[in-house]
Amino acid sequence: MSAPDFVAPLAARDDAPAFDEPWQAQLLGLAYALTQAGVFTPAAWSDTFGAELRAAAARGATDNQSTYYEAALAALEHLTAGRVSDAELGTRVAAWRRAYQSTPHGQPVTLDAVNGDPETSP
Amino acid sequence: MAKHRSDDIAKIHRALHSHLPSEPALRVKALESLLVEKGMVDPRTVDAWVEIYTEKIGPKRGAQVVAKAWADPAFKTALLDDGTAAITALGYEGWATGHLEVVENTAAVHNLVVCTLCSCYPHSILGIPPAWYKLAAYRARAVREPRAVLAEFGVNLADDIEVRVWDSTSELRYMVLPQRPAGTAGWDENQLAAIVTRNAMIGTDRDLRTG
Incomplete structure (x- = not known):
């Protein structure tokens, strides 16, 4: 009982939302769609996700929902690594970032908005 | 100096209004768009899941x-x-x-x-x-x-x-x-x-x- 973080009250979080940000739901939806498409099995998902959660705990990451969904994202990136390379993902993340930065507020953000990006031009 | 500062403020203002998502949000978006293009996932399945699990069930x-x-x-x-x-x-x-x-x-x-x-x-x-x-x-x-x-x-x-x-x-x-x-x-x-x-x-x- 000497580790107060570990015995943090659980019931106090009973009314906390299941998702803090929309990407967290999108991530689980994507994982579901990939299991449906047979890209990986539900067992591979829970094993990989579990390993990421253990790794996060071993690193001393705070035991909260943000750590949980970051572990889920790491698991998803790990399981799709054979289909999407790190370089490809990095390029696409940068393209989306530029698209958000160059789209005026209120307008839909699309990759088409990034002019001259060979990775994203239609 | 004042000019420089107002440029900075304008830049910050633009950045705030661009509503740039967080890094994990961008990574999910990037991953999904690539997997969709590669034909590995149907975006309608993802969207349907999100709708059902955030609103209905x-x-x-x-x-x-x-x-x-x-x-x-x-x-x-x-x-x-x-x-x-x-x-x-x-x-x-x-x-x-x-x-x-x-x-x-x-x-x-x-x-x-x-x-x-x-x-x-x-x-x-x-x-x-x-x-x-x-x-x-x-x-x-x-x-x-x-x-x-x-x-x-x-x-x-x-x-x-x-x-x-x-x-x-x-x-x-x-x-x-x-x-x-x-x-x-x-x-x-x-x-x-x-x-x-x-x-x-x-x-x-x-x-x-x-x-």
């Missing part, structure tokens, strides 16, 4: 299952015998691709569900697990000190009530069938479903309130 389906089990002894027998088949017959199969096992609380037994590995959960009937279900603290403590966890949720069990902890996996997920409270004779399924809490179906609630 919640634990209401689970509560309907419990209410039906209370009201219909044949359904209860079928549910305890083969949970997957019973919920499939109600049209409630889905994300919980593994098997569903329903465990029944009695006067002598209290059941508690956890996933010690990650957060396996019968999504198709209970929706998304609560925040605490996903914490390392719950995953560890539910097994190590279930009575203390239950007490924290206001469930103080007498010593002679046995606690059974069930560890969900991707292949086998559990749901607790709570005890039907006294004073509900003659209630219809919708009335019964209304008193079933999400936590009662996970096991962190026991004595359901009728009013």
